[in-house]
Amino acid sequence: MxxxxxxxxxxxxxxxxxxxxxxxxxxxxxxxxxxxxxxxxxxxxxxxxxxxxxxxxxxxxxxxxxxxxxxxxxxxxxxxxxxxxxxxxxxxxxxxxxxxxxxxxxxxxxxxxxxxxQRSVQRRRLSTRSLRASEKAALAASLPPGYSVQWFEGGRARLACARLMFDNAKLRLTMPEAHKVHRDVIEWGARYSSDRIPEQALGVDAMTARLMRWVMHSWRRVDFFNTWLGGTIAPRLQMDLLPGLYCAAHFALLADAPPRHVDDYVAAGRAMQRFWLTATQLGLQLQPELTPLIFARYVRERRTFSRTDGMQEMAQELVVQCQGVLGAAAVERAVFLGRIGAGPAAGARSLRRPLQELLVAPTAGP
CATH class of the missing domain: 3.40.109.10 (NADH Oxidase)
Incomplete structure (x- = not known):
């Protein structure tokens, strides 16, 4: 093979x-x-x-x-x-x-x-030092024609973005459909993982990680903790609000026209990768923040994503909040959201499957 x-x-x-x-x-x-x-x-x-x-x-x-x-x-x-x-x-x-x-x-x-x-996700706090003009120029220049970057800088803008992520995280952490995903993609106790996200890369302290591991064992535990013990507060503070405040800026990568087809998203991914690698080249760290865009499209297209009462209504409120932060026109053109800033590279990260595991036998076809 x-x-x-x-x-x-x-x-x-x-x-x-x-x-x-x-x-x-x-x-x-x-x-x-x-x-x-x-x-x-x-x-x-x-x-x-x-x-x-x-x-x-x-x-x-x-x-x-x-x-x-x-x-x-x-x-x-x-x-x-x-x-x-x-x-x-x-x-x-x-x-x-x-x-x-x-x-x-x-x-x-x-x-x-x-x-x-070298490029990786950094989910922990970053420096609040503003991006230099030269850094922003290099990042903007990394994008191919048809794409631009919108910055959200300064304390007030960072707070608005951090609140947006904090509030979206409540939707993520109280929805049974998302619980199944979270349960399966975390490799507990690990610093590195070749096919999942290692626990130490999540951005939470050891006590919160231990509690999350126990709670996420079953949806019944998750629901009880969320309902009676404010179970989402600690992870949302550590994974969303504080990182959202402690960074240089948040940003949106915008396509000139809203993406519609597979090829549009593939092209956007190529642009995203050049932007992210340029950040790495500049010594900057980056974390994707795609959840608001995903649920905004669920709402915009009136599609159901959860059978749980109140989830759709919560998402509708979050769309209004997202539009207030990004601007209504930008939400549809945005192909990527993230936060960025100076700081050390992540000490724990996802690795990749060995190349041999990614090879498949030849198939008949063109």
Missing amino acids: GQALLNDPVLENILDQARWAPSGDNTQPWRFEVVDARHVVVHGFDTRSHCVYDLDGHPSQLSLGALLESMALAASCHGLRMEARRRLSMPDTLPTFDVRLVDSPGMLPDPLAAFLP
Whole structure:
């Protein structure tokens, strides 16, 4: 299966670097089929069937875009240009790309390629030092045509964003559909994880982590703690409110036109990855904050995401709050939200599956 890969150190290096692309809950929604030394089929998938956050697979499509951009960056270090074409015959639930690596004489290595393995999520507090004009200019310049960045800076704006995340977290932590996701994606007691989020990367103290682990064992415990003991307060304070206050800024990446199709989200993922890698290059840390956008679209499209009474109404209130922070027009054009700031890299982080685990046997097809 992997013989062609093992016989080509260039391709092996490109895929080994690209697998560090970010993905929601470290799902790594891709597998690689090596056709030959310069042709790889990327078999994508999504988690919409069981993950309330993966609405229409769009977050997974962002991740696939980040993967393709990572492949392009890694390829540039070998004088190769990456060309990716999505197979239109495949369903949206299985985005599949033919990736070809083409010799490109004179191509210089993209400086961002050096930061592929280093880039990670930092969920803990960051410096409140304002971003320098040079940092903001470099981040804005990293975006391809069709995208821009909107900044939310200063104490008042950071507080508004922190409150937005704190209030959205109540929805996340009181909804049984989300509990199933949280229970499955955390690797308790771990500093690193190859296929989940390690406990020590969550951004909570040890006592809160122990309590969360015990409570999240069953929805009955979660519901009791939330109802009678204010069970969401400590994790929301530590994972949402305080990090939202302690950062340089929050930001939104905006597409010129609202994204509609798979290719729009894949393209947005490529832009996101360049922005994030540029932040890493500048020594800045970053944390995604996608929840408000996801539930805003559930509400905007009048789609049900929970059978629990009060959840839809809570989400409707949060949409109004989100529009107040971002602006109504920006909510529909936003493809990514996050917070950013100076600070040390995370001491605990998600790793990736070994490359051999990401390889699949060749299949019949174009």
